[in-house]
């Protein structure tokens with residue numbers, strides 16, 4: 001095991017992910033992710049909650065999704081960078097905003113969800129997995145990890 005590091009814009013929140021290597025990531029092009037990120041898509045990855053350790057002033061924002069799940073978002077309490085979230089539908093798993101990883105310049109995006117909302121100027125490379133809306137969790141996991 002090596003450790004993967006990340007943190008917020010201001011540096012008050014830092015985290016480590018106990019993973020063997022940088023994780024593969026996916027992009028979500030849904031309207032909520034566009035609004036929330038102020039950008040064309042969000043870039044995310046899954047990790048076991050047990051692999052994540054966080055220091056600093058984390059604040060929570062909880063919302064109920066249209067399907068009735070509770071999504072708990074964690075942000076830096078100083079600069080409000082969104083770091084990761086968990087969801088009541090997936091115990092023990094966290095969804096990390098991959099752009100907060102220190103080595104974000106080395107990341108690959110191997111899957112795209114909600115591509116029916118994708119901004120039209122953005123051309124996806126051949127061979128990446130895409131779904132028009134959200135992906136079944138097992139299929140997205142397969143695309144990210146190969147198993």
Ligand SMILES: [Zn+2]
Pocket residue numbers: 008009010011012013076077078079080081
């Ligand atoms: Zn911060």
Ligand SMILES: [Zn+2]
Pocket residue numbers: 028029030031032033034042114
């Ligand atoms: Zn989204």
